[in-house]
Amino acid sequence: MAAVTSLSFPAIGQSPERKGFNVSSSPFACPFSSTSDVFRFRTSSAFDSLHFRTSRAPVRCMSAEVLTASEVPTVAETKRNFLMSYRRPIPSVYGSVLQELIVQQHLMRYKKSYQYDPIFSLGFVTVYDRLMEGYPTEEDKEAIFRAYIKALNEDPDQYRIDAQKLEAWASIQNANSLVEFSSREGEVENILKDISKRAATKGSFSYSRFFAIGLFRLLELANATEPTILEKLCAALNVNKQSVDRDLDVYRNLLSKLVQAKELMKEYVTREKKKREERESQKPNEAVKKCLGIYPIAGW
Secondary structure (H helix, E strand, O other): OOOEEEEOHHHHOOOHHHHHOOOOOOOOOOOOOHHHHHHHHHHHHHHOOOOEEEEOOOOEOOOOOOOOHHHOOEHHHHHHHHHHHOOOOOOHHHHHHHHHHHHHHHHHHOOOOOOOOHHHHHHHHHHHHHHOOOOOOHHHHHHHHHHHHHHOOOOHHHHHHHHHHHHHHHOOOOHHHHHOHHHOOOHHHHHHHHHHHHHOOOOOOOOOHHHHHHHHHHHHHOOOOOHHHHHHHHHHHOOOHHHHHHHHHHHHHHHHHHHHHHHHHHHHHHHHHHHHHHHHHHHHHHHHHHHHHHOOOOOO
């Protein structure tokens, strides 16, 4: 294997392939690099602990169970598929993070132990929807979502359906019923039992921060956010609570930084709009002055 280096998410945002996100023609994009640079600076602390290893050569991950080694795409191919599927400009405040997320999720997706599960989908959908809050149009927001998931060779409809199913289930649960899923019967309960069984067996379950966020979303909807409930749920699912706590801290920090970045972008757009309006208001005055210069009023 080629020599590898540790690379943080902010560095990924500076990849040459990032130019595929054409933000220059978007009314929400800054025509100079400072806004996106500020965004990367303000989010870098949230991503500092999210390191992965990659080679300088095209990255090929371990094959997933349903794919042979030769069928596993590279990170570059996944990113290219996304850009080819959604060709419209993406504002930099969103595009930078999407680039980083798709690299991270590619590496999760093609791990040998990866197996899709609804809690993972709920976690990703939660992250995506909160990341894309305030996007110019809902139609484009959903089109980007579909292009993103399809680039990973997965089904965007399945992600949405499973996330909605879990949200509906969790909203009618309480702290006790949530952690006692193993003693009950039902579609979601059986999903949780399967996850618990796989997590207890080495090599058949792949934990990820999207899974952690999915767990937190279940607790949030059940209004059961006490730390002791999370501890009990992690124990019932055979998941390491320390890993979940760490990833949830990173997630909360990311959301906070993202809010700051969006505020910066909003301020920039407002400022540019005001300047444009001022320039437009000056044009009639200039036209009048020019007219008076050509046709001077008698006695002046």
